[in-house]
Amino acid sequence: MGSNKHIFSLIFLSLILLLFSGGEASGQHMNFRPTKLFVFGDSYVDTGNHGRRLSFSWKDPYGITFPGKPAGRFSDGRVLTDFIAKYWGVKSPVPYRLKRLMPQHLKNGMNFAYGGTGVFDTWIPAPNMTTQIDLFQQLIKDKLYTATDLNYSVALVSVAGNDYSHYISNNGSTEGFPSFISSVVNQMRSNLKRIHELGVKKVAVGGLQPLGCLPRNTASSTFQRCNDTSNTLVAFHNSLLSQAVTKLNQEGKDHSTFILLNLYDSFMSVLNHPSTHNIQNQFQPCCIGVSSEYSCGNVDDNSVKKYSVCDDPKSAFFWDLVHPTQAGWHAVYNKLQTSNALQQILY
Structure with missing residues (x-):
């Protein structure tokens, strides 16, 4: 009888150890469930950091699909941030500019992205990527986010x-382009590493989209075909970025800390097979100026609209000359899901 009790005790103890090890005894690992999302970058992920008077993202007809009025997003509706946040089970974080107006949303993380900005300074007087990380670091110093918060971010x-x-636009030479791309990616690598060193558990970085397929570059062919020269430069950028991400993972303890999101292939898959995603117009933007001197959202001195909007934004991939529609982003997001890159964050 005593030996039976001993056996039952050992079995019970084994079960307890198995439960509290998260199943690791069978070779499984606990899933990583983020509670906060921190966003850095440009208009593809900006959800409202520019001032209302400074950006067309706050003017009609932006936001007509979601939330039904201009809300600072560079689209007719949701952008990449919103879709990816939902996939990871996190609410889309509050824009940095609105942190004092919406303190109840700070628990979701924060969005530091500003449309028009870059790794380095651009023509937009707004924080570049390094400065965006500086803003993030200051909030950590101010104890707005704890080490535990960051460990689940x-x-x-x-x-x-x-x-x-x-x-x-600054008349950079063709010969100097490869060197400039290298400097951009090198700085990106330093910035990605810094974000992780500040305590963020996982870092997902988007590869560059096919710039040659943006309407501003396909307009010369009446929105019929991509600019191959531009896309060749994008391919070089993405190759260097992929190498940088691989090296960052090799240098760290966890080889899945940095994840590369292949936006190029996701964009091209949708643009090459638009009907699969219920897209009818893959290059023609939904919202466009009445002439080359105007763009989406422009009005004249008498407040007369100088742009036109397509009947159904859901049928177009691009919203304006640069940015996808909500439907376009949803299609890209669906392709990203099939690549498993988004899933890698959760392990």
Whole structure:
């Protein structure tokens, strides 16, 4: 009888150990469930950091799909941040500019992204990526977020397209482009490492989208085809970024700390097979100026609209000359899901 009790005790103890080890005795690992999201970058992830008077993202017809009025997003509705936050089970975080107006939402993390900004300074007088991280670091120093908070957090980074637009607008040479791309990626690598060193558990960075397929670059072909030269430069950027992410993971203890989101392939998959995603117009933007001197959201001195909006934004991939519609972002997000990159954050 005594030996039976001993056996039952051992079995019971084994079960307890198995439960509290999260199943590791069978080779499984506990899932990582983030509670906070911190966002850095540009207009692809900005959810309202620019002032209402300074940005067209606060003007009609932006936001007509969601939330039904302009709300600071560079789209007719939701952007990449919103879809990815939902997938990770986190609420889309409050924009840094609105942190005092919406203190109840600080528990979800914070969005430091500003449309038009880059890794380095651009033509937009707003915080570049390094300065955005400075703002984040200051909040940590102010004890707005604890080490425990950060240990259950994820960072989303989307940046660099504006760096290259700025380089071109400043008459940067074709010969100097590869060197400039290298400097952008090197700085990105330092910034990604810094975000993690501040305590953020996982860092997801978006590869560059096919810039040659943006309507501002396809307009010359009446929105019929991508600019291959631009996309070749994007491919070089993404190759260097992939190498940088691989090296960062090799240097760390956890080889899945940094995750690369392949926006290029996700964009191209949708653009090459639009009907699969119920997209009818893959290159023609939904909202466009009545002539080349105007753009989406422009009005004249008499408040007369100088733009037109398509009948159904859900049928278009692009909202304006640069940004996807909510439907476009949803299609890209669906492709990202199939790549398993988003899932890697949760392990």
